[in-house]
Amino acid sequence: MPPGEFILEDMENLGLSQRDLANRTEYSTKHIHKLLKGEAPINADTALRLEKVLGVAASFWMNLENIYREALAKEEEKISLAKKKEWLKKIPLKNMLTFGWVDKYSNKGEQIAACLKFYGCASIDAWNNQRENNVAFKSTDRFTQDEIAVRTWLRRGENEAAKIACEPFDKKILQASLNSLRALTLIEELDDFLPKLKDLCAKCGIAVVFSPTPDKCPISGATRWLSSKKALLLLSLRYKTNDHLWFAFFHEIAHILKHKKQLFLEDTQNKFVQDKALENEANKFSKELLIPAKHKERLETLKTKKSIQDFSDEIGIASGIVIGRMQYEKNIQFSSFNDLKVKYQWAEK
Numbered sequence: 001m002p003p004g005e006f007i008l009e010d011m012e013n014l015g016l017s018q019r020d021l022a023n024r025t026e027y028s029t030k031h032i033h034k035l036l037k038g039e040a041p042i043n044a045d046t047a048l049r050l051e052k053v054l055g056v057a058a059s060f061w062m063n064l065e066n067i068y069r070e071a072l073a074k075e076e077e078k079i080s081l082a083k084k085k086e087w088l089k090k091i092p093l094k095n096m097l098t099f100g101w102v103d104k105y106s107n108k109g110e111q112i113a114a115c116l117k118f119y120g121c122a123s124i125d126a127w128n129n130q131r132e133n134n135v136a137f138k139s140t141d142r143f144t145q146d147e148i149a150v151r152t153w154l155r156r157g158e159n160e161a162a163k164i165a166c167e168p169f170d171k172k173i174l175q176a177s178l179n180s181l182r183a184l185t186l187i188e189e190l191d192d193f194l195p196k197l198k199d200l201c202a203k204c205g206i207a208v209v210f211s212p213t214p215d216k217c218p219i220s221g222a223t224r225w226l227s228s229k230k231a232l233l234l235l236s237l238r239y240k241t242n243d244h245l246w247f248a249f250f251h252e253i254a255h256i257l258k259h260k261k262q263l264f265l266e267d268t269q270n271k272f273v274q275d276k277a278l279e280n281e282a283n284k285f286s287k288e289l290l291i292p293a294k295h296k297e298r299l300e301t302l303k304t305k306k307s308i309q310d311f312s313d314e315i316g317i318a319s320g321i322v323i324g325r326m327q328y329e330k331n332i333q334f335s336s337f338n339d340l341k342v343k344y345q346w347a348e349k
Helices: 004-014 018-025 029-037 044-054 058-082 085-089 093-098 108-119 124-133 147-161 171-186 190-202 242-258 276-290 293-299 305-315 319-328
Strands: 206-210 219-227 230-235 264-267
Touching (some): 004 044, 018 029, 044 058, 058 108, 085 108, 093 147, 108 124, 108 147, 147 206, 147 219, 147 230, 171 190, 171 242, 171 276, 190 206, 219 242, 230 242, 242 264, 242 276, 242 319, 264 276, 276 319, 293 305, 293 319, 305 319
Parallel strands (some): 206 230
Antiparallel strands (some): 219 230
16 A cells, blocks of 8 residues: 555544645645655655654654555556566476466566576566676577576576675685595485585585576586685585485586686586586596596406495595496496496475
């Protein structure tokens, strides 16, 4: 309701007519009528006059006015945005609702407003302009097919990373933390190692975020610098096993340590590779960190589950990671010993 409703209530309590209020505030009766109807705004001067006449603080009237005008603006925006409801078909709204990234609204205008807030854009035009200016999404001809889905996933990572307090990025601290990070592979439960992983990385200047991907977003991991002092390391847990998770994690760590501050996307079908040399370097880094090359011949001799578990214990790595490497190197079939891999399930609400 307009602030005028509250003014009327105070006028009645004091026994004042509209003419009385006009005389005491030195406004015309016409202006007072508009004020009571919400047609004339309460500015700072009006609030001070009302404070003197009605005995209610000027800040109270200013706050009421701000709340009322904001409500009017939102209502007008809701009506305006509802006319652009076709935009909702361009974004992965179904996934965004399922994952709890945005709330669901029956009114299309309110739904669009909620989605624009998620994307950090004031309007659909601003959203379109940001999309056009994002050079990273023009890296391949086929990228546009899934561009909005990928962009949405990256935005989710940015939103979550903003909630994570990090120390300024320090390359030396990150390098010194690699062994501690590697040791976390021995912890099987996601809920047990994830807080430790995030804490270690935050101390290095990296915000680690795990998030499922929308449809048509076959990305396993991404690295993006949010500022010169803070990096986002985003993982999708796409294959839901520890061998894939940890390889992807250290692959992204390699980008942060070794490569320029740009966006890196790691897909599952090699559609979006931006620089094969950098990707190969990141792959080599991850492989070497998890299972050093000096163990290559040893891997070829492991034939039983017990021998694999003993080797894993010896080098301080999860057995599932060893299995994943052996399958990749074709030392064993892809169907062999998969029970040694740890599987994860999403619990995102």
